[in-house]
Amino acid sequence: MNDAGTKDQERPEHGRGGTYTVKGQEFVRDSRYITTRITRDGADGYPVEPGRYRLIAARACPWANRAIIVRRLLGLEDAISLGLPGPTHDERSWTFDLDPGGKDPVLGIERLQEAYFRREPGYPRGITVPAIVDTRDGAVVTNDFAQITLDLSTEWTAFHRDGAPRLVPDDPDERAEMDSVMRRVYTEVNNGVYRCGFAGSQEAYDAAYARLWTALDWLEERLATRRYLMGDRITEADVRLFTTLVRFDAVYHGHFKCNRNKLSEMPVLWAYARDLFQTPGFGDTVDFVQIKQHYYVVHTDINPTQIVPQGPDLSGWLTEHGRDELGGKPWGDGGTPPPPVRDDERVAPGHNPLYPAEA
Ligand SMILES: N[C@@H](CCC(=O)N[C@@H](CS)C(=O)NCC(=O)O)C(=O)O
Structure with a gap:
């Protein structure tokens, strides 16, 4: 022990x-x-x-x-x-x-x-x-x-920079609600995809799959009327959900067998994820090439050939999401978006549809 x-x-x-x-x-x-x-x-x-x-x-x-x-x-x-x-x-x-x-x-x-x-x-x-x-x-x-x-x-x-958002609410009730949402997002979604991918038996996988989709259906409903998880502004809870959603179709759907449907087939969650992706500070940190290499190469127990798939087509991430109709103030009162990514921290060209490969 x-x-x-x-x-x-x-x-x-x-x-x-x-x-x-x-x-x-x-x-x-x-x-x-x-x-x-x-x-x-x-x-x-x-x-x-x-x-x-x-x-x-x-x-x-x-x-x-x-x-x-x-x-x-x-x-x-x-x-x-x-x-x-x-x-x-x-x-x-x-x-x-x-x-x-x-x-x-x-x-x-x-x-x-x-x-x-x-x-x-x-x-x-x-x-x-x-x-x-x-x-x-x-x-x-x-x-x-x-x-x-x-x-x-x-x-x-x-x-913090001037105009930085308050990602963790000061109001204790709001904070408690965010913690409860984040707990469910962590156990059922962030970790839920891993529970599917690394299940060591059919029964474990079946149970993990059911749990994951129950949670994703709950999120699809919750986000139908709220622009962000906690309402009208971005919080830490959105950051936590985003990092799983942005990997979903590229790795979790295939590699982790989370394949009831793709993220891009869940209208609300897909629009929510695109909204965040197109928000400065979110999509501009994502490197799809590295994401795919990591999962498909490192997890030799579930992908012994270490072959990295070519797809999916990522151009959809830049399509209109229509979430502005729900209103909201992404950065909160007095908040502003972050400035463009500094040069030395930019994702490599061709690794993200925001940064097309150089011709
Ligand atoms: N939430 C993670 C912490 C982060 C984590 O697992 N990171 C992975 C990469 S996605 C890692 O560093 N893996 C290396 C290792 O497990 O040795 C955990 O529960 O341990």
């Missing part, structure tokens, strides 16, 4: 942290994280300090994509730098194979594992993204993906 009271033998040889199939079993995510927080009061030893921390967030990963979106919506690019490992990782770790010399230019490391080992030698769990690294000692501060984005909203306020 390990420190969380679970059996280490359930972890496969290849060391993947949370995502793999165990034959005969339901997929259960390993949700033990490094939960140190970066806060204004520095209670955990890590005070908010611009220029000190580096967010490591592969574009392929939905949990990391959340952090990239929130950082951009809030305008924290100057306060927290961004490191981007390539789309695939081997049995040991994510690597900085896209960077010159194969090393992260700030941390000087080839593998994210090195930053985890600086925090805890021999770190035994998954080397996951997103992770925030302290550039002073090169050690991971946190990989607690759910807390990371909430803290960007609530602890880093002094460094």
Whole structure:
């Protein structure tokens, strides 16, 4: 038994942290994280300090994509730098194979594992993204993906851009409702697609499939009358749902067998997802090429040939969505959209319909 009271033998040889199939079993995510927080009061030893921390967030990963979106919506690019490992990782770790010399230019490391080992030698769990690294000692501060984005909203306020949206409501009732929506979105949708994809038995898959579609039908209904999940403005809940929806037809429909229908066949959810995709800060962070490479190449247990499919056609993401008819103030009172993506953080041409391949 390990420190969380679970059996280490359930972890496969290849060391993947949370995502793999165990034959005969339901997929259960390993949700033990490094939960140190970066806060204004520095209670955990890590005070908010611009220029000190580096967010490591592969574009392929939905949990990391959340952090990239929130950082951009809030305008924290100057306060927290961004490191981007390539789309695939081997049995040991994510690597900085896209960077010159194969090393992260700030941390000087080839593998994210090195930053985890600086925090805890021999770190035994998954080397996951997103992770925030302290550039002073090169050690991971946190990989607690759910807390990371909430803290960007609530602890880093002094460094938000002018016009940044309030992604986490101040009103306690609204916050409680958002937390409840996010809980359901997490268990049934964000993690629900993985539960389908990594089901280790027919029964587990059947149950996972039913749960997922029950939740997607609920969302289709909820969003029919609300422009965003919490009403008339964008919140953290939308960021969390978006990162799963944007991957749906490209990977979850086929690779994870979430195939009752495509996202593009659910009129409300598809229009909602396109609305967000076309909103600055959302679609402009998405790299469909890396997303497909990641899932189809890394998950050899469910795609042993590692063949990456050509489709689907992504041009639909830019079609009119008509959601403006529902009204709403996407950025809230006094809020404004973020400025265009900085040059050094742009998704590669041809990897996203917003950035066509150069002729
Ligand atoms: N929510 C995730 C955290 C993020 C996560 O799973 N990221 C994946 C990529 S999408 C990852 O880093 N996987 C590497 C690994 O599991 O070793 C979890 O439950 O662990």
